[in-house]
């Protein structure tokens with residue numbers, strides 16, 4: 001684009017031909033007041049507060065800077081006496097309608113308007129139209145518009161009713177210079193959103209996210225609701241935002257696979273007696289981790305749902321673990337993170353009473369028992385006993401709004417009733433429901449608690465019966481991070497050693513189909529769990545791939561023609577065994 | 585071993601899968617659990633590889649009972665091998681009934697590698713049941729002694 005020369009307040013400068021004057025001035029650091037202008041929107045030019053003086057070949061004109069295109073040789077005055085007089089006049093008119101709006105009063109002060117000649121009105125909308133324009137031009141919801149004329153002119157929704165086209169994005173409130181539009185907070189909604197959920201439509205999941213990249217939350221992104229917005233696309237200098245991106249399925253060929261699919265936290269709603277979802281301020285351990293995280297919604301401050309600092313917190317160990325009703329096993333990590341929570345609460349909230357309800361304290365690792373002893377010294381209250389119930393039944397006004405925890409303290413043999421401001425449930429680590437499906441997909445197996453089973457608990461702890469498939473981490477059983485990392489290291493090196501070797505050892509007990517006896521019935525093809533058998537249509541024969549066969553012998557027993565046999569388990573060998581053992 | 589009804593000691597041939605039941609039987613031994621010495625184990629890789637023919641043959645050759653042991657459903661080392669066992673054994677038992685052999689002489693049990701105790705209990709029970717049934721009528725045929 002052509003560059004032109006112009007002079008602003010006596011200083012020579014250059015700008016691309018026909019750029020808005022406001023922009024050219026801003027680039028030089030010259031501030032011109034604006035009200036109806038927003039960088040994301042097409043200039044509108046209604047408020048006229050940005051009026052400046054332009055001299056073109058001895059002709060002087062008053063123009064609005066936000067939408068005036070610069071041309072070669074113009075001379076601009078942004079703060080001349082004539083300009084200031086003009087702005088004072090505009091402000092007086094505006095104050096006559098909106099006498100108490102802070103932006104106007106700030107400008108009035110700046111331009112020395114103390115006693116507006118036409119009085120001060122009580123409206124708070126200056127009719128700049130930014131909200132109307134943002135809603136239609138950017139958001140694309142077209143909810144707001146101008147209604148009526150002259151002094152009665154207003155901005156509103158059609159027929160002044162709540163519009164069902166409004167997607168509550170809040171863009172109008174965001175751009176409104178006077179604060180006339182307010183988004184009402186729905187307390188219930190805030191509580192629901194508090195523990196988690198993205199803070200903005202485009203966000204980085206959390207500080208330690210891998211990869212640490214921004215993602216768009218489709219549910220709240222305006223573009224996916226109205227097809228417009230895409231403000232982020234303009235702002236992103238790397239041009240990395242693409243709303244058209246879709247999930248893709250890619251096929252990658254690999255020789256070994258590590259299954260590290262982890263765990264899920266037990267659903268707290270199952271334990272009705274603990275009132276999760278029913279009362280505020282009862283959260284899962286994972287919610288607490290999020291709340292306590294410096295990158296979390298409260299920037300790491302431990303606050304109740306109504307934003308107060310809790311004076312007492314109850315932490316319940318073993319929720320759903322070591323419990324015949326839910327999971328018989330111990331989740332291993334809860335005791336230690338429950339202690340970690342207690343320690344962090346003590347550190348962050350001075351004087352907060354922390355109650356840890358436990359069945360047994362399982363501090364199994366290096367330095368763990370020492371940590372427990374340290375907490376005893378820090379004044380954490382340890383109550384040995386299972387919490388029976390949590391509710392909000394206050395006995396006197398001091399307990400109003402508190403959560404009442406009831407548990408038998410088995411150390412002193414009494415039932416205790418402890419009112420607290422917040423409860424953290426340390427829920428069981430569970431196998432993911434999809435682990436079963438994965439185990440079929442990868443030819444490994446799951447135990448009765450749903451976690452993947454290792455080939456041998458001591459001798460092959462990261463291997464599975466399927467060669468080249470390794471497991472590590474919480475998908476194999478509940479464990480903490482140090483154990484997960486140790487196991488993952490072992491699994492990775494086991495996988496590497498396979499890759500290094502470049503070849504796999506096959507089972508010695510594989511099955512073989514004697515071609516001359518095979519009738520081509522394909523019964524074996526259907527029974528093989530490893531899809532090791534293929535049927536050759538041309539020859540009308542089935543054959544076994546030695547590399548895939550695991551030697552279960554199922555096909556051998558199924559073959560009606562007796563064509564399949566298993567090495568080391570041939571019929572003659574079995575019969576000889578039967579003969580042998582019946583001979584004594 | 586005598587075959588007279590009063591001091592009759594049944595002979596059991598057990599086809600045990602390598603991964604669960606055979607290991608379970610091993611565990612019963614390692615854990616020093618007591619169970620009758622009437623059972624003789626044949627190790628196979630999976631209960632799914634037990635041919636009905638093996639069972640028939642064992643009975644024909646004079647076994648008083650045949651035990652088939654496999655992993656619990658869902659735990660088969662080969663994923664679905666025992667699904668076939670589960671279908672195959674009842675059919676085999678029906679067939680035996682039709683041939684005049686008491687189907688109770690063939691027993692299918694899911695015994696995991698950790699269930700040494702269960703293995704011992706199964707043998708106790710089976711021996712008791714076979715004692716009540718008496719000797720296999722086929723014993724004393726060609727292959728009996």
Ligand SMILES: Cc1cc2nc3c(=O)[nH]c(=O)nc-3n(C[C@H](O)[C@H](O)[C@H](O)COP(=O)(O)OP(=O)(O)OC[C@H]3O[C@@H](n4cnc5c(N)ncnc54)[C@H](O)[C@@H]3O)c2cc1C
Pocket residue numbers: 260261262263264265285286289333337340472473474475479480481482484
């Ligand atoms: C509240 C809480 C606090 C804890 N605090 C501590 C602590 O202070 N110290 C400590 O040592 N341990 C702690 N732990 C334990 C710790 O979380 C686990 O040890 C650790 O997360 C296990 O890591 P993992 O990688 O095996 O599983 P996960 O962390 O569960 O990771 C599994 C990953 O696999 C992905 N995935 C799952 N399925 C698939 C699939 N089909 N395809 C692709 N990806 C998939 C998941 O999205 C996930 O990212 C805590 C646990 C909880 C619940």
Ligand code: SF4
Pocket residue numbers: 201202216220221222223224228229230231232233
């Ligand atoms: S298009 Fe971009 S800026 Fe607009 S709502 Fe979606 S993420 Fe936010």
Ligand code: SF4
Pocket residue numbers: 510511527528529530531532533544548549550551552553554555556566
């Ligand atoms: S022995 Fe088992 S794994 Fe091998 S081909 Fe036969 S059915 Fe498949």
Ligand code: FES
Pocket residue numbers: 033034035036037044045046047048049050051064065066067
């Ligand atoms: S800002 Fe230019 S006319 Fe309103």
Ligand code: FES
Pocket residue numbers: 601602603604605629630631632653654655660661662663665666
């Ligand atoms: S391996 Fe035990 S039943 Fe298949």
